[in-house]
Amino acid sequence: MTEPAVVADLTALLPAGAVTVDPEVMAAFSRDHSERPLPGMPLALVRPASTADVQAVLRVASTHTIPVVVRGAGSGLSGGSTAVDGCLILSVDRMREVRVDAAARVVHAQPGALNAEVKAAAAAQGLWYPPDPASYEFCSIGGNVATNAGGLCCVKYGVTTDYVLGMTVVLADGRALTLGGDRVKDAAGLSLTKLFVGSEGTLGVITEVTLRLIPAPERPASLVATFAEVDAAVQAVLQISASLRPAMLEFMDRTTIGAVEDLTHMGLDRDAAAMLIVQSDAPGDQAAAELNRIERICLDAGATECVLTDDPDDGEAFVAARRMAVPAVEMKGSMLLEDAGVALPRLGDLVRGIQRISSDRGVVIALIAHAGDGNTHPMLVFDRADPDSFARAQQAFDDIMALTISLGGTISGEHGIGRLKQPWLERQLGQDAMALTQTIKAALDPRGILNPGVIVR
Structure with a gap:
């Protein structure tokens, strides 16, 4: 299928205004906050509003082996959402819904919601969402989960993965999985929810997360x-x-x-x-x-x-x-x-x-x-x-x-590997761990369309 035909298919499948090929608009979505690497030329920008929309995008991309670069708020610092040539930029910036269940002490948030918006919704119920990146006012929850973000208060309260109880994630072939839920304890089966935390859009596209909340602390x-x-x-x-x-x-x-x-x-x-x-x-x-x-x-x-x-x-x-x-x-x-x-x-x-x-x-x-x-x-x-x-x-x-x-350290404590640090990852993890990573990636994304060049080559 030709590139114009792919764009026409996406336009027909998605809500009005969700697809654009305007170079100036795409340029604004083609990189994160890092200096490197320089972005490639995308095929189109898609801005879905629902899980069903994301499924439609990935079905088209998988059928035609088109790379998909997932983008939250663009505040990343490792080149994780930098466009590659011929890709679809899948921006979740229109997926912003936040719902608090005070009785269960959880919040359900779409990935485009800002960290600050989740905090505010929790605070309105007398609760608190602790992960606190310095960029909390303008970084997205989806990006936080994708990189396992930490922040200023993680020394006492932990990082994002400590608060992720469940999620909806769309796989490369368009299947949507619901993992985990409102339960604080859940030991049924493999920890698939945690597999996607920190995966930087390479294994699936997260379309909703369930996050644990805690009572608001004393003013410090x-x-x-x-x-x-x-x-x-x-x-x-x-x-x-x-x-x-x-x-x-x-x-x-x-x-x-x-x-x-x-x-x-x-x-x-x-x-x-x-x-x-x-x-x-x-x-x-x-x-x-x-x-x-x-x-x-x-x-x-x-x-x-x-x-x-x-x-x-x-x-x-x-x-x-x-x-x-x-x-x-x-x-x-x-x-x-x-x-x-x-x-x-x-x-x-x-x-x-x-x-x-x-x-x-x-x-x-x-x-x-x-x-x-x-x-x-x-x-x-x-x-x-x-x-x-x-x-x-x-x-x-x-x-x-x-x-x-x-020094036995890590090249990423909370920003992710992205494209900027990918060449160094094997030196930290070793060949066997990288081979296992490649195996998992191939199992979930056999065509290699999801965020190519991030974490694995």
Whole structure:
């Protein structure tokens, strides 16, 4: 079938306005937030509104072996929704329904719903959806599930997979499966629901998820500690984590602090080598007691200043500064963003290694981290117009990948592999695990149409 005939079939099967081949419109949906890889030229953009619509798209794509790139809100950072030549971009941005069942403490959400919209719907019922990416205001729930997103409070409350109870997913041939449900415990059969969490659109298209909710916690109290040495901040993180479990334990280095201060003018200490942002949502007086212990740990580790507050607005201002880190650093130039995670005892080795790589390659690397769980986000800044600058940034990117793997770490704590990091995945997992991954992919997507080049080649 010719390309125009395929587009005509899709147009006939889907609601009015759901299919477009306008190059300018398609360009806006052809990449995520990452710099690489560059997008290919899609065949068409399809914007389904229901599971049945997604089934229709995949039946056409499977019949004619047309690649399908699934896209949520486009906030990804690993090239996972970057268009490839001749693909259908399947955007779920029109699938936004959110329904809360307060009695069951779950929310049913279509994949295009934003994380913030799910949080708001839960909050209206006195409940809370904890996964909290820095991009929560504009990232989609479907994308969160597809990458197993974490966020700022995952040190205490876990990541997306800890809240996924069920889903509807459409396979490559158009079959729709309903997996799991409202049940908190369910040990019947293989854990197929979890198979699709973190699969980045390579095994099926998620069209609805059932997410566990929990009672809303106490409003948190906050502590901000600044350090003259990065190693001192890392030691404080290790000491805190050895005996306490705060609701948030975030790290920013000097380069990041300066970039955020340039953008926000909120009075951050530019001279500090590192800053920790800590929150406790323990009930009653326990929060103050927990933060007092953390303050003592930070001071003993060498903190130059600690500021405690139970004012929610003040605390949120510091959290907002951390959330602004990526856009603030992006204002300094083009950026490659890593997602390197290690076991906590190796955090210092990773941080020091990243500093050496920055110096050796002559590349500015701003570092933020969900420090409490060892997940770092090195942000490599380069000049897009300077080929040498990009080459050095790419070398530094590869160096950090190699360093992370050598430390027994992971090249993706929460952003996914996408196309950007796919060449490194086998080095982390090994040949046998990659072969098993290929086997699962071939079983569910024998024509290889779903997000080709992501996770597996």
